[in-house]
Amino acid sequence: MIFVTGGCGFIGSCFVLDWLAAEKEPLVNIDALTYAGHLGNLQAVARHPNYTFVHADIRDAALMRDLMLQHKPRAIVHFAAESHVDRSIAAPLEFVETNVMGTVNLLKAAQALAESGDEAGFRFVHVSTDEVFGSLETSDPAFRESNRYEPNSPYSASKAASDHFVRAWFHTFGLATITTNCSNNYGPRQFPEKLIPLVIHNALRGQRLPVYGDGKQVRDWLHVSDHCAALRAVLARGQPGETYNIGGRSELANIDVVRSICATLDELRPRATPHADLI
Ligand code: NAD
Secondary structure, three states, X not given: OEEEEOOOOHHHHHHHHHHHHHOOOOEEEEEOOXXXXXXXXXXXXXXXXXXXXXXXXXXXXXXXXXXXXXXXXXXXXXOOOOOOHHHHHHXXXXXHHHHHHHHHHHHHHXXXXXXXXXXXXXXXXXXXXXXXXXXXXXXXXXXXXXXXXXXXXXXXXXXXXXXXXXXXXXXXXXXXXXXEEEOEEEXXXXXXXXXXXXXXXXXXXXXOOOOOOOOOOEXXXXXXXXXXXXXXXXXXXXXXXXXXXXXXXXXXXXXXXXXXXXXXXXXXXXXXXXXXXXX
């Protein structure tokens, strides 16, 4: 059986739903149900025979160790994190506690499982972001795994720190860790503080559409199901100690994302003036 952390959030819930539809292997979902985690995201599988939910916080080191030794999963796919850049500017310490300390707690718990001799074939898949590499200019090529780490926000700095600890547990303790760095995801069940759902919600209500600066910041976009398919491939075929970038080769400036949502809404929900006037 496998462990998933943060399975009630945006990407984690997609992974859990896709896993239970495609695989026969049981899955235990560990989630603290913060503002970003909703049991309703997984209502469709709440009674699935291969699904178990554990309401627990990855900051609780002793509990993580107990869960690991009790269930002896053959892998963990670690999504749980504070994930919103704006919140990391307002409250950076929470990002250090969950993203850095929480990840180290899970690494130590997995190490305890390895030392108990029950770890044959174990994999620790750490789900991270390409924001650890900094930002792209319009003419830049896509990020590569060899790019230098240049985190620019407390969020990306905390994810970068967690990536380093994951790497260290492979080199120091021989734990079979793999890190993935994915670009921006879009798709169903994303909390409406993130760009695409926020713009859709606000536009439908005739509210202002916030865009930072000139909106020229370039991000790559990938559908969340494609990210989860890549994670299943990494879990099945990834090499311990490796890192894998995951992207959609779909780079767009933020302002262009917002303008294309406005154009689509002009067709689907026309209003007296174009939605783009709200930007
Ligand atoms: P999210 O904010 O939607 O969900 C986070 C989940 O983690 C929630 O269910 C929340 O309850 C849970 N959680 C938070 N703190 C916890 C704690 N201390 N203990 C247990 N559970 C806790 O996040 P998301 O967008 O689904 O992102 C998931 C992962 O993917 C994160 O690690 C993020 O850094 C990474 N990632 C996200 C994106 C993106 O575009 N959203 C892109 C690349 C990587």
